[in-house]
Amino acid sequence: MRLTQGTFSFLPDLSDDQIRAQIEYCLTNGWAVSLEYTDDPHPRNTYWEMYGNPMFDIKDAAGIMTELQACRKTFPRHYIKLNAFDSTRGVESLKLSFIVQRPGQEPGFVLQREEGKGRIQRYTLRAYATQQPENQRY
Amino acid sequence: MPANETSLQAPEAESRIDIDAVLRESRVEEVLERLERELIGLRPVKTRIKEIAALLLVDKLRGKFGLSAGPPSLHMCFTGNPGTGKTTVALRMAEILHVLGYSRKGHLVAVTRDDLVGQYIGHTAPKTREVLKRAMGGVLFIDEAYYLYKPENERDYGQEAIEILLQVMENQRDDLVVILAGYKDRMQRFFESNPGLSSRIAHHIDFPDYNGEELFEIAELMLTDMQYQLNEEARRALVEYITLRRGQPHFANARSIRNALDRTRLRHANRLFANRGGVLTREDLVTISAEDIRASRVFLSSGEGKRHES
DSSP: OOOOOBTTTTSOOOOHHHHHHHHHHHHHTTOEEEEEEESOOOTTOOOOEEEEEEEOSOOSHHHHHHHHHHHHHHOTTSEEEEEEEEOOTTTOEEEEEEEEEOOSOOOOEEEEEEEOSTTOEEEEEEEGGGGSOTTSOO | OHHHHHHHHHHHHHOOOOHHHHHHHSTHHHHHHHHHHHSOSOHHHHHHHHHHHHHHHHHHHHHHTTOOOOOOOOOEEEEESTTSSHHHHHHHHHHHHHHTTSSSSOOEEEEOHHHHOOSSTTTHHHHHHHHHHHHTTSEEEETTGGGGOOTTOTTOTHHHHHHHHHHHHHHOTTTOEEEEEEOHHHHHHHHHHOHHHHHHOOEEEEEOOOOHHHHHHHHHHHHHHTTOEEOHHHHHHHHHHHHHHHHSSSOOHHHHHHHHHHHHHHHHHHHHHHSOSSOOOHHHHHEEOHHHHHTSHHHHTTTTOOSSOO
16 A cells, blocks of 8 residues: 655655656755654654654765665665755745655555554554564565 | 767767857866966966866867767876965866866865775775765865875775775776875875875876965956055065065975965054054055065075974
């Protein structure tokens, strides 16, 4: 099951040139780009692990692409997303966030049902991948 | 081969490129003209910059016909005595490369050893990468590059920085232009111990010392920028000052001139202050007179070789 989180997630995966163009757009707006990765995708897992610091003083997309390649090399089968943070006073939040790498195979989620008190039925989602220990998923 | 040749000729037959139009379109002429106007002397430097500009332009034209030779290597090494304009030209270089469309952003990141080399094991690589990332799309200017390599300390981490630098210089040529700068003899020794670096730099440009007339022109240009002017007397005094100062030790070309002018401004201001009472005109405020220059210690100690400039 394809993970759809962030912008562009219903489109086919962006190519490197398209990613570069998006980064260029972020930089012209003065947003700081950062990279995050995870092997525990979940709708509620918003904050992934940071790969390096947010890149505040970079002028050209090439610098960020280098960092992205380095991240891909380190985590070849993790989800990686690229965030663009707008530091303008009063905004100070993410303006754009999209997935730039996903594992080859995404097993998806299982819907777990739990019997509660009375006849209450609770539901929860769990990624199949998380049945494996960390770093052995995907 | 023949197939290749026809493909070369095909577009040429139908379209011809007007070189004047291309020149006008790219603002190259304008930038080169400014270079000529604002940088005094430096003949070999200007020649090389013009050559590079021509090459990039021709490459662009060739691109229109589908001819490509790959991006040229534009890493440079500026050598020369102190105050010969290495940093100024590097800044200008970033702009020129940007106008020519070679560097995408045209910014200059100026660093020294401290910004590249770390203090502990594993500290250097991230530091160097960080700087390289910042410089991408522009020009990385490494001032006094020979400090990167310290042969007397075998545990020095400079070598690590050089290796990362080399790798990026080789693989990401179109993302980054590296300019090394330093004094000539030291750079030579630095390259001797790092032959790989020397061979990856295509342009070794030597900055000559300025002669007396050039220094005077530079002084005039600086004064115009600062909105001062010299009267006839002061003009003569300045020529004399330059001759004397050049003969003294620790002469740093244009930088010495700038310092001298700064001190002259001090004396000028002081003189105006000293004879209060009178009324000052705009003329007084902008005109530097001979006594401001002749008060310099250079005139007192001519020939003695005083250590301090004043």
